[in-house]
Amino acid sequence: MTMKTASMACLLSLWMAAFLLSGCGAIQQASRERTAARIDEAIARYHAEAARVRPGDSKEKVLALLQPTQFELQSNEIRPPEAVPTQTDSGKDSLIEIYFFRSSRHPDEGSTDRQGFPLPDNFTPYIFTDGVLTGTGWTALLSLNIRKPDSHPRAEPQPLCKQMAPLAGCF
Numbered sequence: 001m002t003m004k005t006a007s008m009a010c011l012l013s014l015w016m017a018a019f020l021l022s023g024c025g026a027i028q029q030a031s032r033e034r035t036a037a038r039i040d041e042a043i044a045r046y047h048a049e050a051a052r053v054r055p056g057d058s059k060e061k062v063l064a065l066l067q068p069t070q071f072e073l074q075s076n077e078i079r080p081p082e083a084v085p086t087q088t089d090s091g092k093d094s095l096i097e098i099y100f101f102r103s104s105r106h107p108d109e110g111s112t113d114r115q116g117f118p119l120p121d122n123f124t125p126y127i128f129t130d131g132v133l134t135g136t137g138w139t140a141l142l143s144l145n146i147r148k149p150d151s152h153p154r155a156e157p158q159p160l161c162k163q164m165a166p167l168a169g170c171f
Contacts (some may be wrong), residue, residue: 038072039105045069047099050124055135059097059128066101066126072100079123085149097128098141 046069051055053062079100086094100123120138127144128137135141 018164036105039077039102042070042102043105046124050101050103053126053133053136055133057133059131059133062126062128062133063099066099070102077119078102081161084146089147094130096144096146097131099128100124101126102144 024148046066049065049069052065079102081097081099084094084098088094098122102122103124104122106119106122124137125141126133127140135144
């Protein structure tokens, strides 16, 4: 192989590598555009259904309306629900459940939290107390007054003789 042929082969290889790499960039861009379009479609469906939700609606009704709007989203594009046990002012046990629905998208869509989920401001929280919608939005969520349920009172340890008194004949 002559020097000229080797140089031509090297240039051809470099040109092909550059061509193939530029194709990868185009594929990545097309993939990002499809992802953005899919997320935008889910957000549009969410907004159409969210207008039908009212405070006091049952959790089942709200989820039946809103969850189907999120079905096209992938696991890294959603935020899982959370449940918080609490107590009412009267001491009755209660459960607060928070469901997050994708309601917006940042143009770069690159920002995520520590767990890899999209940033919270891409979601609208729906707060259910004992199965009833009691609030929507971050203001409602951040203003919740959550009381940690009282734990059962700790029993004082008793001497064995006192515990077994009727059986052991201790007085």
